[in-house]
């Protein structure tokens with residue numbers, strides 16, 4: 104019970120922080136804000152689901168080093184760095200000043216005093232002894248024969264079995280079993296045979312998994328710990344009995360003479376077993392899994408590796424020798440490339456013993472935390488060039504075909520400096536063996552399954568936490584959820600928030616709601632409240648008022664000549680000259696902005712008869728357009744926020760609601776100006792041409808007797824009409840973006856191939872050709 108209420112409390116705090124963050128967030132700001140008490144934690148929590156990629160973004164814009172400020176008094180401040188100069192300084196030249204620290208050891212306490220967790224003298228002793236072991240010829244022979252026989256008697260029969268049965272197999276699980284068995288044989292001499300057709304669950308492997316999953320769940324951790332102790336002591340006592348014949352580390356009584364190591368001490372041997380499993384199992388398995396995933400996306404790389412295998416005449420059987428494998432340079436480059444993009448160990452942690460100044464100029468206090476982001480470093484354009492995100496094994500091959508050397512302060516997947524991975528060579532050899540075996544004999548097809556996208560219904564908070572963490576891809580998640588729930592999904596909001604929503608895409612429901620039972624389904628008062636900036640315009644209204652507005656607009660819209668001529672002249676004098684200007688200058692343009700301006704001008708002329716000229720080379724900011732954008736943003740926010748919260752914001756006058764109020768005032772002011780000018784204009788020219796009438800004029804002249812609910816004398820009616828009509832522009836812009844501008848005949852404009860059109864949301868499109876027509 105205690106753990107459930109703790110969980111609830113944690114979720115409540117988390118949601119509070121997220122809501123707090125949303126409440127005060129500065130829109131479009133990627134950089135985390137440092138709040139008075141909670142520091143940057145709210146942003147961290149909001150970005151948890153995409154923490155790695157968010158880290159890449161932040162480190163890129165902060166010149167490779169970034170200071171994260173945690174909540175006060177929590178000791179959570181951390182310096183994140185991917186600057187190779189800093190890494191060289193921390194991991195190599197000033198190695199002795201940067202330790203893992205006691206915090207790290209506390210977190211990983213179940214792993215005892217193994218090499219991964221220890222520092223200074225104890226680490227030095229362990230390192231020396233393991234280094235001697237790993238480099239020992241006998242160990243190398245033993246590891247080679249172990250890997251060959253695990254492949255031949257373990258992986259291959261299993262893959263054959265799955266291929267014959269046509270069953271889908273979880274490669275990561277398979278690779279995890281392969282590396283687990285291999286490591287355990289190397290360390291203890293016993294084979295746990297977790298890689299077998301039965302795929303049985305090994306209790307030591309399971310305890311390791313539980314230990315990772317259970318970080319923070321003390322009960323699970325202590326159970327896992329007990330399993331470690333029991334299983335390791337079983338291996339140790341069995342080994343002691345046959346110590347003379349044994350092959351692995353545990354026969355080290357004679358070999359290890361270092362004073363801190365006590366091979367007679369079972370605790371030391373237990374920590375050694377766990378350290379090696381920890382270091383070698385999931386790392387290699389994860390690298391192999393990502394590698395095959397990358398291959399599935401890059402068939403050309405697969406073809407090149409297969410060709411390299413053929414060119415080097417590797418026999419089509421298991422058991423290629425080390426020398427043969429060493430010839431496979433391209434494969435090695437591809438493996439490095441995969442671990443550069445997806446390093447199995449994604450973060451490293453260091454703490455300065457004495458305060459210091461890093462080469463980047465950042466001062467670090469003694470005992471402060473430094474996080475080296477291996478994942479982000481592999482993706483830094485400043486370090487790897489503009490194509491940093493691409494999987495390109497070629498970047499590892501020099502002009503003369505040898506492997507390109509990259510300093511480990513830059514390619515850090517296997518760590519850097521004196522603590523460089525001890526199993527690097529072993530891991531690369533094993534990965535090469537597996538890849539050669541699989542590519543020679545099998546075709547791997549990746550099955551793309553939808554991730555579990557169903558939001559959890561929490562007590563009190565409903566599905567709100569699930570929605571908040573998926574906000575960044577809410578559209579795609581809705582597609583998945585609806586697909587998994589037979590096209591209709593009941594969203595449960597927090598209790599008493601009135602946020603329960605039925606989401607449906609069933610065509611029969613849609614027809615029922617929008618057509619056959621139209622009168623029973625209105626937009627409703629809440630919609631009007633959210634869209635209040637649009638007043639009583641056609642977008643917001645229901646029933647009789649809507650019917651009146653619809654009828655009057657329908658009549659007006661039937662005079663289409665004015666809108667056609669407006670669009671044509673904006674195209675000729677606005678859009679086309681601007682696009683040719685950008686094309687001539689080879690400038691990057693924000694296509695969305697250009698289309699918005701084009702549509703804003705045409706719609707505005709169509710409505711008021713005046714041209715705001717937002718579409719010109721100077722790209723001026725037009726206050727009415729800006730106000731509409733701000734209103735749009737606040738409306739989106741209102742949709743996803745509990746009503747009481749945005750109402751509270753409105754009442755206090757903060758965040759997006761503050762923007763909304765300011766924008767509303769602008770809309771009122773500008774509309775009032777146009778309405779009074781238009782009334783004046785109509786008064787002065789009685790018999791104007793109806794065909795070229797703007798909509799505002801038509802509305803002022805509206806025959807009120809035909810529409811009992813419409814009052815053309817009322818400025819508010821005209822204002823609401825103007826603002827609501829402007830919504831059209833957004834719709835048309837979406838359509839323009841979705842399709843190529845491709846109207847044939849007449850004058851053609853060709854943008855130069857390769858012109859980059861920069862779209863909002865970071866999307867870039869390259870135009871091959873833009874054709875526009877003028878009748």
Ligand code: HEM
Nearest residue numbers: 218382383386387390447448516517518522524525526530
């Ligand atoms: C693709 C596979 C592998 C990768 C990417 C990898 C990466 C790393 C990294 C990043 C570290 C530093 C960890 C830290 O200090 O927090 C490390 C350390 C270590 N690795 Fe690996 N590793 C791999 C496979 C292996 C294997 C198969 C073994 C053993 C058989 C192994 C043995 C070790 C050991 C003993 C250390 C500790 C070194 C020390 O602290 O001095 N690794 N490895």
